Amino acid sequence: xxxxxxxxxxRMRSLFAIAMLSGVFSLxxxxxxxxxxxxxxxxxxxxxGAGISTVLVLGTLALTSRYEKPTNRSPALxxxxxxxxxxxxxxGTLDMPNFGSPDAPAQTHVGPDYLEGSVHEIDIPNxxxxxxxxxxGYDTLGETAVVFTAGIGVLLLISGLSGRRRRDDEEESEET
Amino acid sequence: MGFELTQEYIFGHLNYWLFSVLMMTGLYIxxxxxxxxxxxxxxxxxxxxxxxxxxxxxxxxGGTAPIFPLDMQIDPDVIYSNPLPHVLILTAIVVxxxxxxxGLALIVRIQEEFNTIEEDDILKIERAxxxxxxxxxxxxxxxxx
Numbered sequence: 001x002x003x004x005x006x007x008x009x010x011r012m013r014s015l016f017a018i019a020m021l022s023g024v025f026s027l028x029x030x031x032x033x034x035x036x037x038x039x040x041x042x043x044x045x046x047x048x049g050a051g052i053s054t055v056l057v058l059g060t061l062a063l064t065s066r067y068e069k070p071t072n073r074s075p076a077l078x079x080x081x082x083x084x085x086x087x088x089x090x091x092g093t094l095d096m097p098n099f100g101s102p103d104a105p106a107q108t109h110v111g112p113d114y115l116e117g118s119v120h121e122i123d124i125p126n127x128x129x130x131x132x133x134x135x136x137g138y139d140t141l142g143e144t145a146v147v148f149t150a151g152i153g154v155l156l157l158i159s160g161l162s163g164r165r166r167r168d169d170e171e172e173s174e175e176t
Numbered sequence: 177m178g179f180e181l182t183q184e185y186i187f188g189h190l191n192y193w194l195f196s197v198l199m200m201t202g203l204y205i206x207x208x209x210x211x212x213x214x215x216x217x218x219x220x221x222x223x224x225x226x227x228x229x230x231x232x233x234x235x236x237x238g239g240t241a242p243i244f245p246l247d248m249q250i251d252p253d254v255i256y257s258n259p260l261p262h263v264l265i266l267t268a269i270v271v272x273x274x275x276x277x278x279g280l281a282l283i284v285r286i287q288e289e290f291n292t293i294e295e296d297d298i299l300k301i302e303r304a305x306x307x308x309x310x311x312x313x314x315x316x317x318x319x320x321x
Contacts, residue, residue, distance in 0.1 A: 015213050022217045029224050037241045037257035038231045041265050048273045060280040064287040068211040069294050078208035086200040098188025100237035107258055127242040127259040143267045150274035157281040
C-alpha cells in the first residue's frame, strides 16, 4: 500500500493530487506505527504528517501553481543513482538482527534500563513521555529551539508578501 | 558474511528491504523531478520511511506499547517494545515538519522572484541573468562583449 502510494506520487502531475496522496501516505504510515507498538509516534504522525504538512503544501500550492510541467530530462541517471544507493542500503541491512527479535542489540543495551528506571524514578505510566520529558529533556529543549528558528525563518521569508506584491502591481501600472 | 538465506532470515529482513525501497522512491522523486513542491513531498516520503525503519528496529515480537498500567503494578511477563526509538522519532517528526515548512516558504519566495517553481525554468532564467551580467562586465573592461 505504502509503496503503491509512493509510486502514484512519482507518476502524478497534478500537484493537488500529490498533496492529498502525501496525506494518505502519512496516515498509512501512522497505521503502521500502531501495529509496531509506537502509538505516540502514530499520534504525532497523523496530526503533523497528515494534518499540518498537507495544509502547508496546499497553502504553497495556492500561492504558486497547481500543475507540474512535463520535463524532457532523461530518468536514466537518477534511476542509476537510486538503484546503487538502494543496493548499498540493502547490503547494509544484511547484518541486521531479525525483525522483532528480543535479543537484538537495540533491545538489550539501554532500552530495558529506561523501562525499569522510569517505574520508580519518574512514576509516569507512559515510558515514552518519561524519556521525552525527563531523561532526554535537553533533546526536547533543542527540538523546540529548532522549531522556533524555523518559525522565525518562515515568517521572515513570507512576511511582507502582500505588500511587495502590491508594490509590484503599482510599478507595473506606472510603466504601462 | 555469515548469513544463510533461510525463510526465517528473509522474513526477518523483509521490513528493512521494503523501507529501503520506499526510501529510494522518495530519493528518486527528489533527484529526478523538476517541480520544487514535488521534491519536498518526495523528501517527506524519504523521511517517513526512515522513521518506519527506526520504529521497526524497536519492535519486539509479542511486545506491546511501552505504557504501564495506571497503578504501576507491572506484570513481569508482559514484554514492552523499546521506547527509545519512539522518542527519537517523535523529535524527528517535529523537526521534519519545521524543515518542510521552511522549504515551502522558500518555494513561495522563489515563485515570487522567478514566477515559476520548475527547476529547469529557474536554471534558464539564472543563465540568462549571468550572461547579461558577463556582457556588462566585458564591456566595462573594454573587451568585445
